[in-house]
Amino acid sequence: MCKLFIATGSFTKLQTTKLIEKAASLFSKTQKDGFGLTVYGSNGTVATGHYLEPSNYPGFGVTLPEWIDCNRIETGSITTNTTAIVCHGRTATSRVMLANVHPFVSKGISLSHNGVLSWIGKGTAPKATNHCDSEQFLNWFAKLKAPFNNTKENWSGYGVFGIIDSNKKTLTVAKCGSGKLSYCSNNSGAHMWSTEQHDLETIANVLSDNATKPLAMRPNTVCRFAIKAKKPRLLSVDNWQGFGSAVRSADWFKSMGTLAEPKHKPLTYKRDSWPLSETDSFPDYQPTDKQTTNQLPLP
Numbered sequence: 001m002c003k004l005f006i007a008t009g010s011f012t013k014l015q016t017t018k019l020i021e022k023a024a025s026l027f028s029k030t031q032k033d034g035f036g037l038t039v040y041g042s043n044g045t046v047a048t049g050h051y052l053e054p055s056n057y058p059g060f061g062v063t064l065p066e067w068i069d070c071n072r073i074e075t076g077s078i079t080t081n082t083t084a085i086v087c088h089g090r091t092a093t094s095r096v097m098l099a100n101v102h103p104f105v106s107k108g109i110s111l112s113h114n115g116v117l118s119w120i121g122k123g124t125a126p127k128a129t130n131h132c133d134s135e136q137f138l139n140w141f142a143k144l145k146a147p148f149n150n151t152k153e154n155w156s157g158y159g160v161f162g163i164i165d166s167n168k169k170t171l172t173v174a175k176c177g178s179g180k181l182s183y184c185s186n187n188s189g190a191h192m193w194s195t196e197q198h199d200l201e202t203i204a205n206v207l208s209d210n211a212t213k214p215l216a217m218r219p220n221t222v223c224r225f226a227i228k229a230k231k232p233r234l235l236s237v238d239n240w241q242g243f244g245s246a247v248r249s250a251d252w253f254k255s256m257g258t259l260a261e262p263k264h265k266p267l268t269y270k271r272d273s274w275p276l277s278e279t280d281s282f283p284d285y286q287p288t289d290k291q292t293t294n295q296l297p298l299p
Contacts, residue, residue, distance in 0.1 A: 002088060003030070004114050005027075006087075009192075016082040017078065021059060024089075033101075036049060036112065040082065042230045046076050048076060058070055084232065088102040100135070103164075106138050108165060109138065111138045114195060116133060118155065156244050178219075183200075185212050218267075220240045
């Protein structure tokens with residue numbers, strides 16, 4: 001299983017590099033097949049880094065002497081004010097090579113994914129240069145206006161995503177029903193996620209403010225943030241149908257039965273307890289039996 005660290009807030013360049021370095025250090029202990037990052041600055045600058053040997057991460061933009069061999073590709077620069085960070089530690093399910101290190105980037109969208117996906121949609125499966133399912137998913141995702149509304153009938157498997165869209169200036173964090181992702185925040189208004197609770201707690205402690213206790217993110221949920229201003233803002237928290245199931249033979253059903261994702265009531269919120277405009281924190285959600293989708297206006 002791959003690992004993710006995702007953060008949105010108002011971070012200095014020093015805070016950004018420290019968060020990335022701590023994520024790289026933790027992930028390299030178990031994720032041996034690549035480390036990658038995307039950083040978005042409030043001025044619209046995007047930086048990406050891809051490193052084949054996670055334990056050999058030198059720091060972004062570091063000039064190395066000729067006698068140091070570091071298999072990496074870096075683009076852009078980390079600016080003085082960062083509003084979104086996505087880091088990915090890779091355990092390969094396809095060929096181990098630099099081109100398959102996350103994030104995958106297409107049409108201004110940078111996607112990092114933990115999970116395994118298979119195409120079950122009609123027609124030919126989306127192409128990927130080196131047969132990585134995450135690149136396939138991005139090439140499909142980038143063509144649609146509302147891709148999260150169309151995942152169940154086109155993909156099977158599971159997935160957790162950190163997606164930065166430099167065109168729309170948004171960060172999207174998505175977790176399907178069987179994905180794994182924990183969340184915490186701190187007094188400075190930063191929102192942070194990571195695959196493992198103990199990793200999240202360790203990375204969050206890099207910042208000077210005390211972070212809340214890491215808690216599991218709600219399954220089948222998509223959160224979207226505006227990251228164009230110096231202080232990001234939560235735009236929406238939506239229900240997500242997740243992924244479908246691959247067609248299996250009758251013999252499989254007789255011997256193994258069926259696998260069902262846990263069911264969760266759809267999201268809603270109490271308007272009188274919505275604190276977003278003042279504190280930039282998550283609302284208090286209450287379950288309802290009626291399907292609803294809530295979205296706040298852009299700032």
